[in-house]
Amino acid sequence: MRRTRLLIFALAAMVIVGGGALIGFGMKDDSGGGGGGLLPSSLTFGDDPKPTASPTPTGPSPEELAAAERAARARKLDAALKKYAASAPEFSVAVLDKKTGQQYSYRGKERYDTASIVKAQILACMLLQAQDAGRKPTSGEMSLAKPMIRLSDNNATTSLFQHLGGRSAVSRCNARIGLTRTVVNTAWGLTKTTVNDQLKLLSALVDKDGPLNAQSRRTAFTLMSTVDETQDWGIPSVAKAGETATVKNGWDTRTADGGLWAINTIGRVTSDDTDVSIAVLSHNNQSMPAGIKLVEKVAKLTRQYLKY
Structure with a gap:
């Protein structure tokens, strides 16, 4: 029994000494003075709160970054087109990327003679009139x-222009499509339009929520995607392998313009990854080949810089 009590006393003494050593270790505070200090954080116990990392600031969203990138591309395209325009006949261009919603235009409100691109407007009018009568085109x-x-x-x-009702009828159709800056002429090729209005026309020919029903949209697509090979220039020049292009081109020369050429192209480029409408209008070209070269170069610049 006596040996047992001695053993207990010895163990108690060890605990007291050890505890004193531990407490003594923790008495040193940051000021260098003794007494009253706290244990180092690495030796604290219990439910003391743990330090937390500072929150990371929230950066731009992916959508904001994409919008900023599109804006930067548009500025670069502006600069490229202005540089080209310094030595080229006058032109305008507009692009609508339906995948991203981005619409770009350069001199988008300037009016030009349509020449034969007005034929796409006349086609839309024919399709609308047939729909209104509850029938297919005859x-x-x-x-x-x-x-x-x-x-x-x-x-x-x-x-067809006369059959539909001429200038007044096509003007009414244009109003339904939303062509606010297009002025129809009784001499249909002298109709005035803008690239911004032509984007609205191209949208009307394909949009499910637009004025044309599915059958009318199919008819327009079929005709504009199967033009004769002699008409297959302009917008189709920017299409890549595997993409489909629709197009309506226009060209005209008049004595009033000193024999210079108006060259225009409107159309769309589509695939699983691409859905873009493009309109390029120009005048004062020295020749038809020169005008075709101009509108194709402008269209290609939009693809180069906008990355669609």
């Missing part, structure tokens, strides 16, 4: 619309 109407779009046949265009 075989007679389609026999005029096909050469009008695929071959840019002027006689077929004049016949």
Whole structure:
């Protein structure tokens, strides 16, 4: 029994000494003075709160970053087009990327003679009139619309233009489509338009929520994607392998312009990854080939810089 008590006393003494050593270790405070100090944080116990990291500041969202990148590309395209315009005939261009919602225009409100791109407006008017009557276009109407779009046949265009009701009828159709700066002329090729209005027209020809029903949209797409190879210039020049292009081109020369050429191209480039509408209008070109070269170069610049 005596040996047991001695053993207990010895163990108690060890605890007291050890505890004193531990307490003595913790008495040193940051001021260098003794007594009253706290244990180092590495030796604290219990439910003391643990330090937390400072919150990381929230940066721009992916959408904001993408919008900033698109804006930067547009500024670079502005600079490239201004540089080209310094030595080229006058032109305008507009692009609508339906995948991103970005719309770009350069001199978007300037009016130009349509020449034969007005034939796409006349086609839209024909399709709307047929819808209003609750019918498909007649075989007679389609026999005029096909050469009008695929071959840019002027006689077929004049016949269809008059059949629909001429200037007043096409003007009413334009209002329904939202072409606010397009002025129809009785001589249809002298109709005035802007690239911004032409984007609205191209959208009307394809938008599910637009004025044209599915059948009318299919008709427009079929005609504008199967133009004669002699008409296959302009917008199709920017299409890559695997993409589909629709197009309506216009060209005209007049004595009033000193024999210079108006060259225009409107259309769309589409694929699983691309859905872009493009309009390029120009005038005062020295020749038709020179004008085609201009509108294709401008269209290609939009793709180079906007990255669609």
